[in-house]
Amino acid sequence: MKKSLVLLFGLLLSLQFSFSQGSPDYKGGLKVKLDEDGKKYLRIISWAQVQGVYNFDASANSADVSFNLRRARILMFAQINPKFLILTHFGLNSLTGDTMSPTGKGEGSQLFFHDVWAQYSVGKDHVVGAGLHYFNGISRLNNQSTLNMMTLDNNRQSWATIGLSDQFARHLGIFAKGKFGKLQYRVSINDALTNSLDARDPNAETSAVYGGKRILGSADAGKTYSGYFDYQLLDEESNFLPYKVGSYLGGKKVFNVGAGFFFHPSGSVFNDNGNLVGEDVSIFAVDAFYDSPIGTDGSAITAYAVYQNNNYGTNYLNSAYGTGNMMYGHVGYVFAGDTAKTRYQPYVSFASNSYDAVNDNRNIFGLGINAYLSGHNSKLTLEYQNQDFGTSTSSLTLQAMIYL
Incomplete structure (x- = not known):
């Protein structure tokens, strides 16, 4: 165990010093101006998150330390006129030794949009659009950016329809x-996804x-509807892009309260004594987000809380998702310090999920710390997580991230 932990920290620390060289004067990143004043432009963002994971509960047939290319992404958007914009975002996720392929052509190695x-x-403040998009409903975390999360990763249950009605949280x-x-x-x-991660047939009369x-066809179950509304009580956040900021590190004073929904008519199917009956999927949430500097010394607090009601159909339970209720929250504190130097942010998170199908709650506790080498552009995150759902499992993850 000790040898594996030393290996994990040593390799990822060397990884930090080899490529995490973010600059304190990011100044808008990689932007190609197409005219002299920059109103016509192409913006490019690239980021990578590399993890080393120590699994406290590794079986005899699995390693206690593993490595994971959690995300490798490129996002581009362009405007040649303020009236319209096009955005393209592609990459891969969670590449491991088990999903790699000899020539990079395997399913786990593939880039996708x-x-x-x-x-x-x-109008001045209103936009319409179409395509494969991330303007989701339900909650702030269902619209979370992966560039500036405070915790190691998003609360999985907040991406409430991922792979069930959408393609990787995009509809x-x-x-x-x-x-x-x-x-x-x-x-x-x-349009709802046809071939989802739930490939089961409704042949049991106990759950949807x-x-x-x-199963029922697109006429009955082909469309989904969603929305999210948040009121900005203090500083106003940008809604130019859909990706919600996880922590401003004291750069803004934000207090928002929000509410959202997702509705999929006949999204689930229940076997009622041999008759297949469509059941509506409905998810509702209310949440609050607070991020503010404390004093003038560079310290800051970030806090978030959400209550979410999930109805995926009668006694639905599959992987991370189930009919029932969810409560989640996290809070973090950035220590005072020079913003041009490394800053530290310890945080704690907790999620409790109750399901109609079982008596046990899924409780997830996280305790971590961020080391911001250059704000979110270059950071290290160390997080311990424990999940209790029938059995208890624990992991310790160190992540190195950079984005430009």
């Missing part, structure tokens, strides 16, 4: 977004399966 959409301004459809004063909104109508479009 995360987002591709076009949008048009229909294909139309959206509208904008604001009325301090109230921001995003709403969408989308999430396969309405596959």
Whole structure:
């Protein structure tokens, strides 16, 4: 055990010093100006997150330390006119020794489009668009950016439809977004995924399966509807792109309260004595986000809380998702210090998920610390996580990240 932990920390620390050389004067990143004043441009963002994971509960047939290319992404968007924008985002996720292939052609090695959409301004503060998009409903965390999360990763259950009605948390459809004063909104109508991660057939008369479009057809179960609305009580956040910031590190004073929904008519199917019955999938949430500097010495606090009601159908339970309720929250504190030097942010998170199908709750506790070498552009994260759901499992993960 000690040898494995030393190996984990040693390799990832060497990884940090080899490529985590972010600059304190990022100044908007990689931007190609297409005219002299920069109103016509192409913006490019690239990021990588590399993890070493120590599994306290490794079996006799698995290693206690493993490595994971958690994310490798490229995002590009361009405007040649303020009235319209096109965005393209591609990459891969969770490449491990088990998903790699000899020539890079295997399923786990493949790049794919995360987002591709076009949008048009229909007024000063309102936009409509279409494509494979991330203007999701439900909650802030269902719209979370992966560039600036405070915790090691997003709360998985907050990406409440990932692989069930969408492609990796993205739906294909139309959206509208904008604001009325301090109230921001995003709403969408989308096609549901046909072949989801839930490939089960509803042959048991005890629980529903999430396969309405596959089993009942697109006429009954083909569309999903979602929306999220948040009121900006203090500083106003940008809604230029859909990706919600995880922590501003004291750069803003933000206090938002929000509410959202997701609705998929006949999204699930229940076997009622041999008759296949469509059941509506409905998910609702309310949340609050607070991020603020404390004093003038560079210290800051970030806090978030959400309550979410999940209805995936009668007694639905599959992998991370199930019919029931979820409560989640996290809080972190950035220590005072020079913003041009390394800053530290310890944090704690907790999630409790209750399911109609079982008596046990899924409780997930996280304790971690971020070392910001150059803000979110270059950071290290160390997190211990324990999950208790029937049995208890624990892991310790060290992640090195950089984005430009």
